[in-house]
Amino acid sequence: MTEKPSIIVAPSLLAADFARLKDEVESVSRAPWLHLDVMDGHFVPNISFGPSVIAALRKHTKAKFDVHLMIAPVDPYLEATAKAGADHITVHVENAPHVHRTLQTIRSLGCKAGIALCPATPPEAISEVMDLVDIILVMTVNPGFGGQSFLASQLPKIKKISQMIKESGRDIVLAVDGGIDPKTAPLTVEAGARMLVAGSAIYGQSDRDAAIRALQGAD
Ligand SMILES: O=C(CO)[C@@H](O)[C@H](O)COP(=O)(O)O
């Protein structure tokens, strides 16, 4: 019998009620990671929140803060993001022109370094930075909004990156983000995903614990 891989679920605060952020953070305390989408209306066509909101929420949960930076330029905001309480900082291969340096900077700030790929970006785009990443985030929607439909076209890419991680011999978390729900999650886990970001599928349910459990059972 093969052992079940353990799945990390990260609720995405983007789908929460912004008028009640503290309560919304506390409502998902069962999850080990909290995903925080920072958007600038420039790299992506939406604006969300930034380091001051992240800092204000830091004391309300023990969850790891998994910050997804969808901003350009990104480098000037790495330090503020780390100081706000980020445990992980994920940048995009598409918003960091000198991504090798950017990943080094994230680690020098004491955070785990993540790299995200938009749907149109091939897996090879990250092949030269495998030694600098702790998390690889495959976008399964185009970044910018919650509540979009899962792009099944990304499954071969998840498989390919899973293989690249095996070949690297490193302990890199393969994450997926966008349109993840109890129907799509098993497809990504089958392809090799180990961390599932979910906004609507968790915050859209009144029983948050049950919603997280439903995703954790995806393997
Ligand atoms: O980064 C993003 C969107 O750009 C995500 O983290 C969304 O917040 C996911 O939302 P759902 O698709 O799960 O509703």
Ligand SMILES: [Fe+2]
């Ligand atoms: Fe995200």
